[in-house]
Amino acid sequence: MGLLSDPNRRRALISLLTRLNAPICVVCYMAGVAWFMGLAFEPFTLRTYMSENAMGSTMVEERFPAGERALATGREFSAHKKKVGGMPVDWLVKTMQARGLEVFTQRFSRTLPFPDENKERYLVKGTNVYGILRAPRAPRTEALVLSAPCTPGDNNNQAVGLLLGLAQYFRNQVYWAKDIIFLVNEHDLIGMQAWLEGYHHTNTTGMDWSPLQGRGGSIQAALSLELSSDVITSLDLVLEGLNGQLPNLDLANLFYAFCQKIGVLCTIQGKLQRNDWDSVSGYSHSVQTMMLMVMKQASGRPWGDHGLFLRYHIEAATIKGINSFRQYKSDTTTIGRLLEGMYRKLNNLLERLHQSYFFYLMPSLSHFVSIGYYMPVIDYILLLICALDLWVQLATPPPRTEDGVADTEQMSSPGVLSVLTPLVISHLTGVEVAVEHFPVSETEAVVLTAIAIYTAGLALPHNTHRLLSGEGTEQGWKVLKLVAVLYLAVLLGCTALINFSLGFILALTLVPVAAFVTPHVPKILSAFILVILSPACTLLFSVFFFQELQEMPVSFIDGWMLFLSVISQGILDHSLYGSLVYPLIALLVYPCWLLFWNILFWK
Amino acid sequence: MKILTFFSLFSTFLSANSINVEENAGQFFSSGHTNNWAVLVCTSRFWFNYRHVANTLSVYRSVKRLGIPDSHIVLMLADDMACNHRNPKPATVFSHKNMELNVYGDDVEVDYRGYEVTVENFLRVLTGRLPPSTPRSKRLLSDDRSNILIYLTGHGGNGFLKFQDSEEISNVELADAFEQMWQKRRYNELLFIIDTCQGASMYERFYSPNLMALASSQVGEDSLSHQPDLAIGVHLMDRYTFYLLEFLEDIHPASKANMKDLFKVCPKSQCVSTPGHRTDLFLRDPGSALITDFFGSVRKVEITMETINLTDLIKEAEQNPMNEKPQKVTYSYVDQLPVSEIIHQKPKQKDWHPPDGFILGLWTLILLVFFKTYGIKHLKHIF
Numbered sequence: 001m002g003l004l005s006d007p008n009r010r011r012a013l014i015s016l017l018t019r020l021n022a023p024i025c026v027v028c029y030m031a032g033v034a035w036f037m038g039l040a041f042e043p044f045t046l047r048t049y050m051s052e053n054a055m056g057s058t059m060v061e062e063r064f065p066a067g068e069r070a071l072a073t074g075r076e077f078s079a080h081k082k083k084v085g086g087m088p089v090d091w092l093v094k095t096m097q098a099r100g101l102e103v104f105t106q107r108f109s110r111t112l113p114f115p116d117e118n119k120e121r122y123l124v125k126g127t128n129v130y131g132i133l134r135a136p137r138a139p140r141t142e143a144l145v146l147s148a149p150c151t152p153g154d155n156n157n158q159a160v161g162l163l164l165g166l167a168q169y170f171r172n173q174v175y176w177a178k179d180i181i182f183l184v185n186e187h188d189l190i191g192m193q194a195w196l197e198g199y200h201h202t203n204t205t206g207m208d209w210s211p212l213q214g215r216g217g218s219i220q221a222a223l224s225l226e227l228s229s230d231v232i233t234s235l236d237l238v239l240e241g242l243n244g245q246l247p248n249l250d251l252a253n254l255f256y257a258f259c260q261k262i263g264v265l266c267t268i269q270g271k272l273q274r275n276d277w278d279s280v281s282g283y284s285h286s287v288q289t290m291m292l293m294v295m296k297q298a299s300g301r302p303w304g305d306h307g308l309f310l311r312y313h314i315e316a317a318t319i320k321g322i323n324s325f326r327q328y329k330s331d332t333t334t335i336g337r338l339l340e341g342m343y344r345k346l347n348n349l350l351e352r353l354h355q356s357y358f359f360y361l362m363p364s365l366s367h368f369v370s371i372g373y374y375m376p377v378i379d380y381i382l383l384l385i386c387a388l389d390l391w392v393q394l395a396t397p398p399p400r401t402e403d404g405v406a407d408t409e410q411m412s413s414p415g416v417l418s419v420l421t422p423l424v425i426s427h428l429t430g431v432e433v434a435v436e437h438f439p440v441s442e443t444e445a446v447v448l449t450a451i452a453i454y455t456a457g458l459a460l461p462h463n464t465h466r467l468l469s470g471e472g473t474e475q476g477w478k479v480l481k482l483v484a485v486l487y488l489a490v491l492l493g494c495t496a497l498i499n500f501s502l503g504f505i506l507a508l509t510l511v512p513v514a515a516f517v518t519p520h521v522p523k524i525l526s527a528f529i530l531v532i533l534s535p536a537c538t539l540l541f542s543v544f545f546f547q548e549l550q551e552m553p554v555s556f557i558d559g560w561m562l563f564l565s566v567i568s569q570g571i572l573d574h575s576l577y578g579s580l581v582y583p584l585i586a587l588l589v590y591p592c593w594l595l596f597w598n599i600l601f602w603k
Numbered sequence: 604m605k606i607l608t609f610f611s612l613f614s615t616f617l618s619a620n621s622i623n624v625e626e627n628a629g630q631f632f633s634s635g636h637t638n639n640w641a642v643l644v645c646t647s648r649f650w651f652n653y654r655h656v657a658n659t660l661s662v663y664r665s666v667k668r669l670g671i672p673d674s675h676i677v678l679m680l681a682d683d684m685a686c687n688h689r690n691p692k693p694a695t696v697f698s699h700k701n702m703e704l705n706v707y708g709d710d711v712e713v714d715y716r717g718y719e720v721t722v723e724n725f726l727r728v729l730t731g732r733l734p735p736s737t738p739r740s741k742r743l744l745s746d747d748r749s750n751i752l753i754y755l756t757g758h759g760g761n762g763f764l765k766f767q768d769s770e771e772i773s774n775v776e777l778a779d780a781f782e783q784m785w786q787k788r789r790y791n792e793l794l795f796i797i798d799t800c801q802g803a804s805m806y807e808r809f810y811s812p813n814l815m816a817l818a819s820s821q822v823g824e825d826s827l828s829h830q831p832d833l834a835i836g837v838h839l840m841d842r843y844t845f846y847l848l849e850f851l852e853d854i855h856p857a858s859k860a861n862m863k864d865l866f867k868v869c870p871k872s873q874c875v876s877t878p879g880h881r882t883d884l885f886l887r888d889p890g891s892a893l894i895t896d897f898f899g900s901v902r903k904v905e906i907t908m909e910t911i912n913l914t915d916l917i918k919e920a921e922q923n924p925m926n927e928k929p930q931k932v933t934y935s936y937v938d939q940l941p942v943s944e945i946i947h948q949k950p951k952q953k954d955w956h957p958p959d960g961f962i963l964g965l966w967t968l969i970l971l972v973f974f975k976t977y978g979i980k981h982l983k984h985i986f
Binding site: 056060135173174176 | 649650651686687688689690691693831833834836837838
């Protein structure tokens with residue numbers, strides 16, 4: 001007899017599950033959290049290694065000589081930028097042509113749904129300038145991209161100068177098998193989005209751009225450069241892209257290998273690597289680095305200009321030059337050599353980078369945790385949900401036919417109705433997402449309206465009971481809880497697959513909610529806990545935690561302002577680049593939480 | 604009288620000389636071969652396999668320098684490194700770093716190039732089964748007096764060699780191809796050199812006579828590459844062929860170095876892998892086989908003013924009654940398949956399995972007992 005089909009065995013299992021339900025839930029949750037914390041422990045991680053055969057080791061001779069000239073070009077660029085008061089398009093076109101590239105420009109314009117207070121822009125108009133270095137002997141089927149954003153003020157001039165210096169050096173070499181596109185984009189992410197859309201002939205975000213006159217074949221890899229000082233002490237690698245997508249780990253491995261060869265200090269998340277993994281402070285350092293990556297990935301926004309390439313299956317990363325207070329400094333020639341080496345190796349590629357991992361976490365630049373190792377975290381936590389789900393199912397006594405059909409109807413109807421109402425509320429919140437139709441143009445107004453609707457949902461249970469025809473029975477809330485728990489499980493599972501960090505953070509707070517909420521727990525206390533664990537408060541705490549991790553703690557007022565700006569950025573990211581975090585939270589996670597709120601106030 | 608003695612002595616002297624020349628004529632073909640061929644194959648493509656092309660081209664260079672002409676060399680290169688877009692020095696293939704030696708000179712004649720290097724084409728070249736339209740430069744027109752050098756390089760494993768990243772040739776296929784060559788009398792002696800990982804596995808299955816084989820590494824070992832050139836950005840040569848090339852640079856057409864010296868090329872200290880060789884199928888003593896027997900095209904030339912009467916059968920040197928018994932002309936073949944064992948004996952089974960009917964009967968018994976105890980109505984619990 002099977003384990004589940006034997007009625008005696010089944011009854012034994014059911015009683016086991018109902019008796020031990022609470023311990024099972026707690027153990028699963030703790031196991032998940034402990035596994036996650038263990039991921040940062042160095043003996044559990046793997047060292048990074050180059051997986052792509054065609055790239056080989058760092059076996060290349062870098063000979064880039066012209067660092068000083070690149071800096072001079074950067075200074076010229078800065079002067080022209082000040083003179084024009086924006087992007088010096090003509091000067092850039094002339095300089096790139098002088099270096100032997102095929103130069104093209106692209107205009108774009110976009111009206112934001114409401115003003116962006118962080119970057120102070122509302123009606124955005126700009127021009128991208130890019131030059132293509134044609135490979136001397138190869139067919140024009142593949143390309144590599146090197147880009148530097150043109151930011152207002154004194155930032156990034158050296159990056160553009162280095163880009164132009166490298167362009168001149170690369171033009172004199174014969175060994176290029178792919179075209180190299182040197183791109184200077186205006187208005188950072190918006191310009192990059194316009195350029196990528198124009199290059200790939202897609203129009204997903206409703207931006208207005210002029211078509212590209214020149215093209216270079218399918219892009220195999222891209223690097224974005226941010227350099228604001230003449231000398232640097234370290235290079236930071238930024239990997240997180242739109243919707244938490246990451247480039248292939250081989251790109252990070254390539255960067256790390258060259259850093260070691262050339263002798264430049266390299267960091268990830270701005271944190272330097274430590275060797276003392278067996279000490280507490282060493283371990284907490286890796287945990288902090290990993291948590292920073294998790295937070296950045298969960299936010300779903302691109303953390304560098306490279307983040308938008310990933311959607312087109314182009315491996316891209318951003319390299320930032322950091323000048324802090326250290327004695328050993330590297331000059332522009334060294335950075336140029338590092339980039340030259342990386343590009344020569346990328347030139348050897350025969351196909352897109354695909355041999356290494358696409359899903360990973362990095363507690364440091366030389367160690368990584370692949371998806372096979374971090375997925376059990378979500379598995380444990382979802383196991384908890386399965387346990388809950390089974391428990392609820394089994395605790396509901398099966399409908400006995402002698403009770404009559406009316407009972408079952410009464411059981412199911414409150415469930416269906418009570419699910420409908422939160423969905424209506426969530427649609428109202430979802431209207432916030434389509435803010436173009438809102439006559440508001442103030443950031444604060446939009447954000448505060450979103451929060452207001454969120455809070456209004458808290459009053460839902462009182463309204464639900466007026467809408468319900470019958471009395472809420474004892475079975476009603478159990479059915480609702482079953483539906484809610486299933487919904488949460490599916491939601492978290494799917495989110496964790498696409499964006500593990502987001503799924504994990506949501507699971508951390510929502511799964512205990514799912515576990516303990518019943519109408520019979522003390523109402524005031526559990527209402528308070530439920531609000532603390534709601535998505536909005538999770539976001540608030542994450543903001544504070546993020547600032548702590550970056551060693552820039554903020555006061556409460558600043559934190560609150562940061563929280564509001566995070567919400568507005570979320571809405572803007574969605575409308576400008578198609579980020580999915582805000583719609584996910586507004587349309588799916590919040591109604592799920594509302595269902596649990598309903599259960600709490602079930603009469 | 605004196606004049607008569609003088610004449611008789613003179614005639615005896617003349618006849619003795621002529622007998623000597625005829626005997627020398629018999630010794631003329633003692634090494635057994637009259638022409639030399641070389642089949643040099645590089646089986647890998649892509650830029651990072653630069654070293655395999657460089658390996659093959661350096662052996663080509665040595666072989667040509669020692670006298671084998673292009674018409675007797677079949678050169679198969681799976682990819683074009685000299686004109687690859689990534690080559691910083693176009694039209695060159697270097698074998699030594701700092702660009703000391705360009706093995707892709709201006710007189711390299713590649714017979715099979717690019718996608719023409721396939722297992723099928725290689726085997727057709729060896730066995731001679733080519734379509735009638737194949738040009739002479741793509742054919743191995745060897746006869747039973749040819750000594751052939753076959754050099755293979757690329758990526759390999761235990762028992763196979765990878766061609767072009769898409770197919771493999773196994774050691775059994777290679778052995779069978781050589782057997783076909785033997786039965787069709789397409790070679791006199793054959794030297795087989797292979798420079799791949801686990802190369803020794805490729806000559807394990809040979810069973811035709813007059814084969815000598817060398818490999819760069821044993822089974823379970825990897826053959827390593829020698830030196831990278833940073834300006835070009837790839838490894839230039841494999842270790843075994845690098846030291847082979849250095850050894851061959853010292854050989855000139857008149858040198859008397861023999862195969863035993865070739866076995867000493869690249870010891871483990873230099874090669875890291877252990878080179879291996881196989882001589883049990885070779886009928887001569889390897890010490891008597893000169894390097895130039897295979898790598899060069901050395902013609903024996905003797906100048907004589909005498910006319911030699913070749914109507915008599917040329918007697919081989921071994922038939923001199925002073926030496927040992929005459930050599931047998933018939934050849935014996937090693938059994939490829941142990942046919943007698945298969946037909947006349949039952950195969951030995953490694954583990955014992957119960958007879959087939961027993962298991963069926965056992966399950967029937969179990970089912971019967973089950974249904975007897977629980978009744979037929981419990982069938983529904985199974986389905």
